[in-house]
Amino acid sequence: MYPSRFRYEAPRSLDEAISVLHDGGDYAKVLAGGQSLVPLMKLRFASPQLVVDINNVPGLSYHRAGPDGTLRIGALCRHAELERSGLLKTTQPTMAAAAPLIADPIVRNRGTLVGSLCHADPQGDWASVVLALGGSVVARGPRGTRTIPLAGFVTGPFQNVLEPDEIAVEAVIPAAQGARSGGYLKLERRVGDFATVGVAVALETSGGKVIRAGIALTGVGGFTIGATEAAQALTGQPLTAETIEQAAELAAQAARPRTDHRGSAEYKRQQASPGLKISGKAFGMGRRFPIAAKIEG
Numbered sequence: 001m002y003p004s005r006f007r008y009e010a011p012r013s014l015d016e017a018i019s020v021l022h023d024g025g026d027y028a029k030v031l032a033g034g035q036s037l038v039p040l041m042k043l044r045f046a047s048p049q050l051v052v053d054i055n056n057v058p059g060l061s062y063h064r065a066g067p068d069g070t071l072r073i074g075a076l077c078r079h080a081e082l083e084r085s086g087l088l089k090t091t092q093p094t095m096a097a098a099a100p101l102i103a104d105p106i107v108r109n110r111g112t113l114v115g116s117l118c119h120a121d122p123q124g125d126w127a128s129v130v131l132a133l134g135g136s137v138v139a140r141g142p143r144g145t146r147t148i149p150l151a152g153f154v155t156g157p158f159q160n161v162l163e164p165d166e167i168a169v170e171a172v173i174p175a176a177q178g179a180r181s182g183g184y185l186k187l188e189r190r191v192g193d194f195a196t197v198g199v200a201v202a203l204e205t206s207g208g209k210v211i212r213a214g215i216a217l218t219g220v221g222g223f224t225i226g227a228t229e230a231a232q233a234l235t236g237q238p239l240t241a242e243t244i245e246q247a248a249e250l251a252a253q254a255a256r257p258r259t260d261h262r263g264s265a266e267y268k269r270q271q272a273s274p275g276l277k278i279s280g281k282a283f284g285m286g287r288r289f290p291i292a293a294k295i296e297g
């Protein structure tokens, strides 16, 4: 199917892009990688009157860590760059684990992490990862710049708090206070599919105890689920079989899965139970989950 008729603008600066969006009113859409927006337009699930392509805006393709370790990912940083990133491999285990699991290589070459957060698909993998890491989105619009924690950014399926004339310019992952560990595991029917269930675990440890924990679930509710009680159960505790088991149980309880073509609600809830390798170095889903067995094996 072809999209509905729309006006296309490709501004060459952020200010121009914001101004064009502002004039476009409620019926304008930002185009980043186009890997979600274009299919939606072709299916006519989205029919914007104006598409503002930000790919000509310079200086948005970065991902870099500041002197204190804060990681910033620009709005045009592609999934593939994150997949190949040495910085992520050495400093961001949860992100490094997720990057190769997003879609397929063709989608990863164009799609962006920030676009994925904005798209707010309950099946989106990056939202769980960024939520588990306590990250936020920086938005810029005619009224200035604001930073929105991811926990308050997504308001429902395919909905976020951005105003129609705001652009998400970057995602920010705060610096770790302790030794960072974690991972992302995704149960998918076949390589390249959206998650049946995904679990992101991001821990910081110091002195043999967890000083910060984030756990988030993909594909088991109408939006990305932060398993806050599970994370709290680990915080201040050493990683033992008991604390891990308790967190796993609480994470499964936080899931709100529905039966669909990817599996029954009960099956998905079982898979949403994060199990961890006791060494604290590798994290994944429960023992029933085959990938966890592979990691632990």
Ligand SMILES: Cc1cc2nc3c(=O)[nH]c(=O)nc-3n(C[C@H](O)[C@H](O)[C@H](O)COP(=O)(O)OP(=O)(O)OC[C@H]3O[C@@H](n4cnc5c(N)ncnc54)[C@H](O)[C@@H]3O)c2cc1C
Pocket (backbone or CB within 6 Å): 029, 030, 031, 032, 033, 034, 035, 036, 037, 038, 039, 075, 101, 102, 103, 104, 107, 110, 111, 112, 113, 114, 115, 116, 118, 119, 123, 124, 125, 126, 162, 166, 167, 168, 169, 192, 193, 194, 195
């Ligand atoms: C075949 C296929 C398989 C996929 N599989 C997966 C998968 O397994 N896991 C997964 O997580 N994703 C998957 N995706 C989605 C993919 O990751 C997209 O790249 C991502 O969801 C959106 O990023 P994008 O840059 O392409 O955004 P776009 O498609 O350009 O935009 C998506 C939405 O976000 C808005 N938007 C984008 N950037 C901004 C911005 N900077 N400021 C404000 N609004 C913005 C757009 O207006 C639009 O509403 C898949 C896509 C396809 C086509």
